[in-house]
Amino acid sequence: MKKMMVFPRESSKSDKIDAEDRISELPEPIKQHILFFMCPEDAARTTVLSKTWQQTWNSLRRLSFFSVGLDCTKTLEILHTEKVIIQSFKVILIRADASPSCIGKWLELVLGNYINQLLLDIIFEYTLPKQMFAAKSLAILYLRGCRLVESFFDENAKFTRLKELTLDKVVQDGNAIQELLNRCPVLEAFSIDNCLNVYCLELYNLPNLKMAKINRVRMFYINEAPNLHTLCCTAKISIIFLLCTTYTNLRKLSIRIGYNSFDVMYVPRLNSMFPLLETLDLNDIRRLDEVKISHDRLESLSLSTKFNTITGQIDCKNLVSCKYEGKTIPSLLINSSRLQDVQLKLLTDYPLDTWWFLRLKQYLETFKQPGVLLNLQLQIESSMVEINPELLSEQSVCPLTNFKHLRFLHIESSQNHRDIIDAMLWTIHPEMISVKLLSQPDSALIKVKYFVMSDC
Amino acid sequence: MASSSTSVVVSNKEKENKNTKKVTLKSSDGESFEVDESVAMESQTIKHIIEDGCANNEIPLPNVTSGILSRVIEYCKKHKEAAGESEPSVTSYTSNSTTNPLTEWDTEFVKVDQNTLFDLILAANYLDIKGLLDLTCKTVADMMKGKTPQEIRETFHIKNDYTPEEEAEVRKENQWAFE
Numbered sequence: 001m002k003k004m005m006v007f008p009r010e011s012s013k014s015d016k017i018d019a020e021d022r023i024s025e026l027p028e029p030i031k032q033h034i035l036f037f038m039c040p041e042d043a044a045r046t047t048v049l050s051k052t053w054q055q056t057w058n059s060l061r062r063l064s065f066f067s068v069g070l071d072c073t074k075t076l077e078i079l080h081t082e083k084v085i086i087q088s089f090k091v092i093l094i095r096a097d098a099s100p101s102c103i104g105k106w107l108e109l110v111l112g113n114y115i116n117q118l119l120l121d122i123i124f125e126y127t128l129p130k131q132m133f134a135a136k137s138l139a140i141l142y143l144r145g146c147r148l149v150e151s152f153f154d155e156n157a158k159f160t161r162l163k164e165l166t167l168d169k170v171v172q173d174g175n176a177i178q179e180l181l182n183r184c185p186v187l188e189a190f191s192i193d194n195c196l197n198v199y200c201l202e203l204y205n206l207p208n209l210k211m212a213k214i215n216r217v218r219m220f221y222i223n224e225a226p227n228l229h230t231l232c233c234t235a236k237i238s239i240i241f242l243l244c245t246t247y248t249n250l251r252k253l254s255i256r257i258g259y260n261s262f263d264v265m266y267v268p269r270l271n272s273m274f275p276l277l278e279t280l281d282l283n284d285i286r287r288l289d290e291v292k293i294s295h296d297r298l299e300s301l302s303l304s305t306k307f308n309t310i311t312g313q314i315d316c317k318n319l320v321s322c323k324y325e326g327k328t329i330p331s332l333l334i335n336s337s338r339l340q341d342v343q344l345k346l347l348t349d350y351p352l353d354t355w356w357f358l359r360l361k362q363y364l365e366t367f368k369q370p371g372v373l374l375n376l377q378l379q380i381e382s383s384m385v386e387i388n389p390e391l392l393s394e395q396s397v398c399p400l401t402n403f404k405h406l407r408f409l410h411i412e413s414s415q416n417h418r419d420i421i422d423a424m425l426w427t428i429h430p431e432m433i434s435v436k437l438l439s440q441p442d443s444a445l446i447k448v449k450y451f452v453m454s455d456c
Numbered sequence: 457m458a459s460s461s462t463s464v465v466v467s468n469k470e471k472e473n474k475n476t477k478k479v480t481l482k483s484s485d486g487e488s489f490e491v492d493e494s495v496a497m498e499s500q501t502i503k504h505i506i507e508d509g510c511a512n513n514e515i516p517l518p519n520v521t522s523g524i525l526s527r528v529i530e531y532c533k534k535h536k537e538a539a540g541e542s543e544p545s546v547t548s549y550t551s552n553s554t555t556n557p558l559t560e561w562d563t564e565f566v567k568v569d570q571n572t573l574f575d576l577i578l579a580a581n582y583l584d585i586k587g588l589l590d591l592t593c594k595t596v597a598d599m600m601k602g603k604t605p606q607e608i609r610e611t612f613h614i615k616n617d618y619t620p621e622e623e624a625e626v627r628k629e630n631q632w633a634f635e
Contacts, residue, residue: 019613022574023596030581030593037597044633048605048626050617136632161632186632 024052029083031056036083040114040137064088065110071102076109086110088140090119093126104129111135120146125171133157133183140164150174158183163208166191178202192217203228222247233257234283241266241273250274254281254302270295285310291332303332329356329363339369345377347409351384354391354423361427364400373402376428379409380420387419392426403430410436479506480514481529487522488514491529498532500584519582524575527565531588534561566595570612 023031035043035056047054061084065072069092079086089110093103103126110118111131117140120126127147133154139161150173162184167177170192177198181190188208192198193215201214204223214220214233221240222228227249233239234256241247253274255262262282266273270280270293277295281302285291291312293301298316304325311331314322319336325345334342346360364374406424411417421435477493479502496515497503505515517525538558566573573592580588600608609616618626627634 021613021615022570023612024614026574026577027581030577030589033589034593034597034600037594038601041633042597042601044630045605046600046608047630048618048623048634049608049614053614054626139632 024050028056028059032060032083035060036080040111040135043114044137060085062087064090066090068092069094072106073102073109076106076113080109080113084113086113086115088117088119089115090117090121092121094124100126107132111137116140118142120144122146128152133159136160138162142166142168143170144168145170147171147173148176148180150176150179152176153179153183158185160185162187164189167193167195169194171196172198181206190214230254238262246272247274248276250277252279253277254279254283256283267291267293270298303330329360331363333366337369339367339372341373341375342367343375343377345379347379347381349381351382351386352380353386354388357387357392357423357427358395361400364403364428367402373404374400374428375405375407376403376430377407377409378424380411383412385420387423389419389422392423399426400428403428405432405434406430407434408436481525482514482516483520483522483525484518485522487525489522489525489529491533492536495529495532495536498536498585498587499528500586502583517583520579521575524572524579527572527576528579528583528585528588531565532585534558534565535587562591566591 026034031053035046038046044057047057061082063079063084063086065076065079065086065088067090072091076086089106091103091106103120103122107129108131111134114137115135116137118135118138119140119142120128121142121144125145125147127149128143130152133152134157136159138159141159141162141164143166145168148170153176163186165180165184165187168191170177172195177192177195178201181187181201181203182205184190184206186208187206189211190203190206190209191211191213192201193213195216198217200219200221201217202221202223203209203212203225204221206225208227209225210227210229212225212228212231212233214231214235216234216236218236219238219240220233220235222231223242225247228247229249230252231250232252232254237257239255239257239262267282270277274295275297277298279300279302280293280295280298281304283302283304285303285305286307291303291310291314293312294315296316297318299318300321300323301314301316301319302323302325303310304323306327308326309328309330310324310326312333314332314334314336316334316336318338319334320338321341321343322334322339323343323345324330324332325347327347327349329346330344364376367374406428408421411420417435421433478490479493479496481489481491481496481502483489493506497506502515520528535558566576568576573595577589577592577596580592599611603611608614616623
């Protein structure tokens with residue numbers, strides 16, 4: 001057959017106005033077919049053409065895909081042919097399951113299906129291919145056990161849609177993790193844990209970041225994160241905030257730092273640097289013996305230490321809940337009329353005597369706020385516990401009744417169970433007692449419990 | 457049947473001698489086209505009609521005009537020849553067509569005006585010819601590639617039925633695509 005001569009339609013002005021919109025009139029399956037020949041950005045942009053096109057995009061079937069240890073190539077190919085948007089692709093693999101090229105093929109297929117959420121949990125080390133960093137449609141990315149290569153990051157490549165990023169046991173070549181972080185302009189939540197050799201991580205230019213969980217890095221800098229709402233950080237060496245900045249939106253701060261400068265540098269400036277802070281957890285306090293925490297809006301405070309005896313003053317007029325964990329009885333005065341819930345956890349590994357119990361009572365009595373309820377968890381590692389019941393009854397006037405729960409985590413010396421519980425009951429009358437019994441239940445114990453309950 | 461060890465040329469010749477079965481396709485405007493049955497069977501729709509024994513002498517195609525039908529037949533013929541097998545040829549346009557020897561011919565084939573292109577899409581859909589549907593749809597997709605929404609609207613005369621507020625809302629929903 002001879003080749004047909006082609007005369008393209010001349011479009012004059014009037015032609016344009018009357019010209020038919022034939023493309024929108026095409027049957028929906030065909031419009032969807034056309035969309036699937038486009039790259040994700042182009043396809044998503046068609047939603048703005050007209051309502052018909054938005055309808056087409058929304059009518060594409062969406063699917064979540066979860067595979068454990070299987071070869072998904074065939075299924076993914078079928079899904080691509082059937083124009084199904086793979087919203088979420090989760091893969092868990094161990095070594096024997098799939099070769100790197102196989103995984104690469106799957107990634108290629110899902111990236112062509114406008115993937116929204118990608119979870120790769122690969123026990124062996126899998127180097128992520130370069131093309132993954134062109135996945136514009138990714139909104140949620142979870143990587144476990146993968147390897148990131150710094151050189152794969154293009155100057156301009158950005159994850160323009162990535163909102164949530166989680167890295168667990170990820171290995172990096174060079175500074176790949178920081179490079180990745182720098183390319184997520186709309187990131188809202190970031191979590192990193194168990195990634196070896198992350199010496200220094202910096203948060204800057206992340207205007208949308210609301211939540212960050214940083215675990216096991218050496219040093220951590222927070223430069224610009226104006227919308228940061230929650231920060232949980234464990235750093236081996238240090239965490240550094242910009243001193244002259246106000247982190248106006250930070251509501252929750254949970255810190256555990258090795259060679260702490262946080263206590264010394266930032267605790268005195270709590271009110272000015274973190275004005276809206278509601279929850280503060282200072283874990284593993286080392287350097288600060290005298291704690292002086294003063295904040296107008298703080299509602300929940302948690303302190304823990306493995307070594308020191310913490311003394312100090314907590315001036316937080318809105319404090320509702322306070323937690324303390326340590327070895328010794330603290331000497332912390334809490335100045336808050338709103339205090340309702342106090343939780344103490346004492347992990348003692350030194351010998352105890354009657355005076356110790358009396359000191360404990362003395363401290364518990366300092367909580368005079370109306371409506372406050374105390375909780376105590378007690379661990380007694382030492383088998384040297386000497387209690388003099390007479391001394392107790394002498395010194396102890398009124399047992400505290402504002403006690404919700406007394407829990408014995410562990411009592412080393414099994415003979416003294418009774419004495420210890422007895423001693424505690426001289427000091428407090430809790431609503432509930434929990435005891436971990438290693439041996440046969442002692443009838444005497446049960447008697448004691450009964451006594452308390454009938455008292456109420 | 458043709459043995460697989462013979463060369464392509466020979467098997468084609470054999471086919472021409474053996475399989476001279478022809479069918480007649482009738483367009484919506486009454487024109488008749490006589491084609492080899494094997495070429496016509498590139499269309500799954502026609503294939504089912506023939507296999508169901510409803511072919512009689514003529515297969516009426518009320519949804520396809522003669523102009524379009526002649527082009528479709530041209531496509532099927534060309535692709536059938538290139539495939540050289542007894543099954544209908546399967547061309548994939550999803551990957552970069554380094555495996556498709558007809559890339560150049562296909563590119564020329566779709567250099568037509570918009571109206572013809574859409575007619576071809578609809579015909580390929582009605583006649584169920586995967587290769588042609590893929591080719592034509594990909595062509596449209598390529599025409600939309602890299603253009604701004606306004607440019608796309610102008611190219612295809614799409615009427616924007618969003619209010620400015622609605623349009624802003626839609627843009628926001630898929631903001632990542634507009635960066």
